[in-house]
Amino acid sequence: MAKASQSVEKRTLRKGSWSPDEDRKLIAYINRHGIWNWTEMAKPAGLQRSGKSCRLRWVNYLRPGIKRGNFTREEDETIIELHERLGNRWSVIASRLPGRTDNEIKNHWHTHLRKRLKYNSVSTSELFQISNVETGKKSSSEVDLPPAIAPANSESSSAIQLSQQFSTDSLPSSGSKPAAEIDRYQTTEDTLVSSETFGELQSILEQPFTAEGSSTADNYGAIYAEPGISATSC
Template sequence: MAKSVENRALKKGAWSPEEDKKLIAYIKRYGIWNWAEMAKPAGLQRSGKSCRLRWVNYLRPGIKHGNFTKEEEETIIDLHEKLGNRWSVIASKLPGRTDNEIKNHWHAHLSKRLKYDLNSLPDMSDAEIDQYSSFETDPPPTNVPKALISESSAATSTNSLPSSSSNPKQ
């Protein structure tokens, strides 16, 4: 870690509009020279990595923000099928979109659409898709003792289940 960063407390979490303005103004004036060293002279109590990611993913000129078009989504799906999770290569084919934004959009929306083939399911929202996908991806509850799970699967009626008072571990 750089010496200038070791002795000062770094801010974490969401960026404020004032911090964004400071970073933009600094980069416009001095350019990008060393992310690890430029946070302090820019007047930011952030790490160099945080400054770099903020610039690359949100503040850099030419970045598109907002919803993806159907054409962009089709391009992502086609390229993901061919290239896999090579997000930076996919981003190079979509001007103005960052690899991070494409990756997040893939995991939040597109992978679910492919899994459930939305062409056959008319107008389902992502929340409705989440409702169905959680059945297959959620692990079984962990708060049920293993003894109860094995005994209850072997039992044919609820009368043969042990009562909670007979289990000394609870």
């Protein structure tokens, strides 16, 4: 493609929040054709978005199996535990929290957990009590969390409904390119395989958690047992 037309395209690309209509288009396209090339997909999908933007929206928001809403105490503890071991390796941490995205975990860390750890002399379980006193203001996801799944806003909710709706015939098991390509996006753990430190990470991750509870393998099964998403392809 010529440089001139590329720059024109760049100028016409939409930025900012996604509309429900855009969400619908992206989901519909992916369900029909699968994920084959983010930068090329946007146009035939009818979206004036960059490939990056589409990918981000899908991975963090529209993908089936995304868990929205408040973090549970177990999830919080898992994040804290893993962050102690791994640092800001959000994608690795996300791989241990089925249904949570690295972006969401990162945000949650910066907005909730990090400040709790300022009280770094206390145990993780005590952090949950401290948060009550400390924040005083908003109590959104802090303590005694309900198993909330309620999305933050109406747009989110519509996106999720759409996603779930589409997921019934979900990620393409047939079609021109999909299966092999899509596998790449099914699990964050797969992305670790290529890492030179995979072994190292795995050994770290396989150490028992005090707080991890039921959050890993079992839930993977549950999450990815959604229609149209095979656990094996994860």
